[in-house]
Amino acid sequence: MNSFYILHLAIIISSYRVAAEDKLIFLQAVWRHGDRSPTTTFPTDPNQEATWHQGWGQLSALGMKQHVRLGQKLRQRYIVNNPGNLNLSPSYTNYEIYVRSSDVNRTLISAMSNMIGFYGAANVTAGLDYPDMPEWPGKFVPIAVHTVDHPYDYIGNTDSICPRRDQIWELVKQTTEWQNLTQENQPMFDALSSITGWNVTLDKIGTIFSAMYIESLYNRTNTSIYHELNKYFDAINKTNDQRESYYVGLDLEPYKGVDFSIELSTLRGGSLLWAIIGQMRAKYDCYTKKVTNKHVCRHWMDPLKYYVWSFHDTTLSSLFSTLGFKRSNYNEDGYPQYSSCATFELWVKDDNSSYIKAYYLPLTNISDHLIEEVTPEITGCENGCTLDQFEQRSKPFKPNGDGDTAALCNTNLFNDTSSPTSPSKAASTIIISSCRVFAEDKLIFLQAVWRHGDRSPTDTFPTDPNKETAWHQGWGQLSALGMKQHVRLGQTLRQRYIINNTGNLNLSPSYTNYEIYVRSSDVNRTLISAMSNMIGFYGAANVTAGLDYPDMPEWPGKFVPIAVHTVDFPYDHIGNTDSICPRRDQIWELVKQTPEWQNLTQENQV
Secondary structure (H helix, E strand, C coil), X not given: CCHHHHHHHHHHXXXXXXXXXXXXXXXXXXXXXXXXCCCCCCCCCCCCHHHCCCCCCCECHHHHHHHHHHHHHHHHHHHHCCHHHCCCCCCCCHHHEEEEECCCHXXXXXXXXXXXXXXXXXXXXXXXXXXXXXXXXXXXXXXXXXXXXXXXXXXXXXXXXXXXXXXXXXXXCCCXXXXXXXXXXXXXXXXXXXXXXXXXXXXXXXXXXXXXXXHHHCCCCCCHHHHHHHCCHHHHHHHHHHHHHHHCCCCCCCECCECHHHHHHHHHHXXXXXXXXXXXXXXXXXXXXXXCCHXXXXXXXXXXXXXXXXXXXXXXXXXXXXXXXXXXXXXECCCCCCCCEEEEEEEECCCCCEEEEEEEECECCCCCECCEECHHHCCCCCCCCXXXXXXXXXXXXXXXXXXXXXXXXXXXCCCCCCCCCCCCCCCCCCCCCCCCCCCCCCCCCCCCCCCCCCECCCCCCCCCXXXXXXXXXXXXXXXXXXXXXXXXXXXXXXXXXXXXXXHHCCCCCCCCHHHCCCECCCCHHHHHHHHHHHHHHHCCCCCCECCCXXXXXXXXXXXXXXXXXXXXXXXXXXXXXXXXXXXXHHHHHHHCCXXXXXXXXXXXXX
């Protein structure tokens, strides 16, 4: 190592030295889900959906284990080591953490598994943190995982509904780079077509690679099809790596005036980048008292210390492209491995000036993670970044210039007269009829609508001595009794619909992914009620360690995690009766003018 390099390295290291009095005030983590089954495969593959536990694209027990291990790694760094006196509580504290996932089973359950690792070593109390009942899995403390409608999730879903991005991707296929890569590999594509039963193109190569990769992990390679394909594995891998670089705008020259490195990075990763920045800015402004909305600070950002994003390989890779990393997986080709994670730290000095630090925790073997600081690799942050500087360098990737990704997605690429529009979210009408049941009648579909269980008050009056701090986990949180109530309800429903098998519904006695869908409003108490209900509904099932859940001592009993899906609460016109609705607000104001309202008010005025 020459002396110039040593001096240069010393300068870089010194620019990131953390002073003893500096304080870490906010942490965010973005990770990929854990190990999963293939999302699909080619027609001639003998390993079709029925051969995979829970079907296509589902998190495996290994994937759960990977996230328990990642959670433990994050716990060691941010709770046990406590850098910058972040002072995260060692046990789950509702107002300190918020977990956001894409609305996909494998990301939701990855987040649940990660929380088991992050808080699993905590001292918890039966009857307070979880129900004191034998049916409850160990000392499991359920934590709500929040999400939004997947097709419109511009933060977590890089393939959300976006006409402009679709236009750009079609343009990518016209580029010299795409055409050359196709022509170079056409003989291989022709051979793969005869093996797979597909008309293989560059678009299809990712599915073939993914299926082969996962089948090799699970020792499903002893088939004639796999042996034929394996001759091309290295070439498939290399070609797919290049396609994945194109996906996030890397290695493409501008074409027809379109800079793919900006356009694709912005449309796939810009929303997440600016969501991360937005959380940092809100935290910093509250911390330094620069905001006028004291309520938001007091009840949200001031106590919030840890914000989690549970997403996909494409999400993480797209985020990396907005940070200026030159390869799709930070410093190597391909997408980030299962359970790989990036963390973003917001620090303040004693004069309240800020700086950010970023780390990457890639999966290095079956369930372990390295940790590497990557702040100097972010373009514009080579010598460190204040929050202001991080915002400034990120402006080229801010959707629509104002963060409105939906507006950008509905803006034509070349300003032609037609206007692409995303399909609107359609409301559904459900008609339920009742009739007499005969012995030969068959029950073919079941829906259940329930209220959450027992909770703390959502607020109280000024003179009440029982303020928020008097209630475990604060306002409006599900109690251990509320969890128990839903376990019991789940058991009652199990008795009626599984044990008694009303109308020969034939629900499986153990969790079967494609048989059930759980939808909740995006509120902690309803989400955790649903999780508790599923413990009662499936808790008596015969399950297998290493298949249905990880075979590891840290896992709570025989708990089988089940995804609970939500949509954005203010726009949840199904589950939130106070969703954004100007017409309803007008009508409610009209109610207050009625004689009935006025009379009731006058009668109770004294």
